[in-house]
Amino acid sequence: MPGGEKVDFDKRLENQIEKDIQHLRRLGYAQELYRTIGGFSNFAITFSVISILSGLMTLYGYGLSLVGPFSIWTWAIVGLFQLMVALALGDIASIYPLAGGVYKWTGRLGNPHVGWFCGCFSLLGWLACTAGIQFGMGIFLTAYLGFELSPLNILLITAVIIAAHSIINVYGIRLVAKITDFSVGVHIIGAAVLVGLLLIFGRNNPLEYILHVGNVPQGMIIFNFIQALLMSAWTLTAFDASTNVSEESINPSKVVPWGMVVAVLCSWVLGSLLLLSLNLSLPGLAETLDSGFPAALYVIRTALGTTIYKFITIFILLAQFTAGLSSQTVSIRIIYSFSRDKGLPFSNLWKNVSPKYSTPVYSVLLISGATLLLCIFAPSLQMITSLSTIGLYFAYAITMAVAISERRKIQVNHGPFHLGRFRLPIQVISFLWTIFITFIMVVPPIGKGGKVFLLATVFITVYYFVAMRKQLGAEFKYTLE
Numbered sequence: 001m002p003g004g005e006k007v008d009f010d011k012r013l014e015n016q017i018e019k020d021i022q023h024l025r026r027l028g029y030a031q032e033l034y035r036t037i038g039g040f041s042n043f044a045i046t047f048s049v050i051s052i053l054s055g056l057m058t059l060y061g062y063g064l065s066l067v068g069p070f071s072i073w074t075w076a077i078v079g080l081f082q083l084m085v086a087l088a089l090g091d092i093a094s095i096y097p098l099a100g101g102v103y104k105w106t107g108r109l110g111n112p113h114v115g116w117f118c119g120c121f122s123l124l125g126w127l128a129c130t131a132g133i134q135f136g137m138g139i140f141l142t143a144y145l146g147f148e149l150s151p152l153n154i155l156l157i158t159a160v161i162i163a164a165h166s167i168i169n170v171y172g173i174r175l176v177a178k179i180t181d182f183s184v185g186v187h188i189i190g191a192a193v194l195v196g197l198l199l200i201f202g203r204n205n206p207l208e209y210i211l212h213v214g215n216v217p218q219g220m221i222i223f224n225f226i227q228a229l230l231m232s233a234w235t236l237t238a239f240d241a242s243t244n245v246s247e248e249s250i251n252p253s254k255v256v257p258w259g260m261v262v263a264v265l266c267s268w269v270l271g272s273l274l275l276l277s278l279n280l281s282l283p284g285l286a287e288t289l290d291s292g293f294p295a296a297l298y299v300i301r302t303a304l305g306t307t308i309y310k311f312i313t314i315f316i317l318l319a320q321f322t323a324g325l326s327s328q329t330v331s332i333r334i335i336y337s338f339s340r341d342k343g344l345p346f347s348n349l350w351k352n353v354s355p356k357y358s359t360p361v362y363s364v365l366l367i368s369g370a371t372l373l374l375c376i377f378a379p380s381l382q383m384i385t386s387l388s389t390i391g392l393y394f395a396y397a398i399t400m401a402v403a404i405s406e407r408r409k410i411q412v413n414h415g416p417f418h419l420g421r422f423r424l425p426i427q428v429i430s431f432l433w434t435i436f437i438t439f440i441m442v443v444p445p446i447g448k449g450g451k452v453f454l455l456a457t458v459f460i461t462v463y464y465f466v467a468m469r470k471q472l473g474a475e476f477k478y479t480l481e
Contacts, residue, residue, distance in 0.1 A: 051323030055235025061295030068214030090257030094415025097252035100337030101243035125391025183322035190315030202303025387449030
């Protein structure tokens, strides 16, 4: 870039950052975090959290065990509805570019009491999401290194992964942004290479094999298919990651909504190709499920051989690592946003931002400790992912309910990204979809995380009446500007 053009670009960038700081000030907050994330990096964080090479590869065997290769159709359904949710959330994100995402939006559109509850469920979902990604990587890395897949080995390796994520997050958002930018290439190249190799060298089955449901009794197909939705619902969620780094993004009213929508769309397309290639390369349903090895890794190793399997798995592990890092980053920002409003116990500690790294270091320690405890005490990966899905989808459902009731406020104050006349139908579809997923994930026997979610809800409600009810009424004064 010639010198004159670079000066002009730097000046425009400086002016935009100043506008963003002024907008944040009008919303009631000072700029404390380092505003350095551009449009691509914002997209990269969400794309990395969704991480088809993490989520789909981790729960691929779960879907197979329920409805065989037919589980690919859960991805088609979930992808369509999640795109609607991303559009609906983007419509609000363009008005409120604030760390905390749905917590801030519902508090300002509705009231601070609803906002606090919504934020608690979102935080619960993000904690479980982070733990699920880290625990899933722990399983894959244990298998890759040739260790016995014992609970102790998996937990020790998971603890090392959590520590690595925490160290990177302490050093700040610039390092996180560079790693997540890199992860986009890892995901795209890794997925493209894997899909190509499987379709060319590993194909064992005809295309119609994706209609095969295994040995599921005729009367159980619908029930099992609904259970299998967890594979896709957990993977293709958490796209509000973009919103939680709004205060570190440049021109967030534009880049945050588009970051969410494009990340969902790209993940939907790439995930479809990945599932198709795995199903067409499946050596045998019973053989794969009885192998005692993660199903996706077993398919790759059997179809392509040990050498290529080890090479491809490096991409998968890198994708899982960056997904866990991005998810932890978002969880930290939610803690910071809550604490800034005195919404958590010991808020003054968690909101403290390091002057050296411009990051909330104590929030990093809180998140890393909480996710490690969840990995220790959770009975299974499916329980963690189910809890994550319930928390995030219920927070989305609350947000959609508030958005529908306050749609005129959104219409009058819409940002540069808006849905116009399609706002209400997209909001209604999104609300019904998120309520449906929440319901099926809570109700036994599908809802493996349902009991934990209900216990958490009781705890949140008690804490609200004991400590938060009066404070929310007295201190939280939101205005729409």
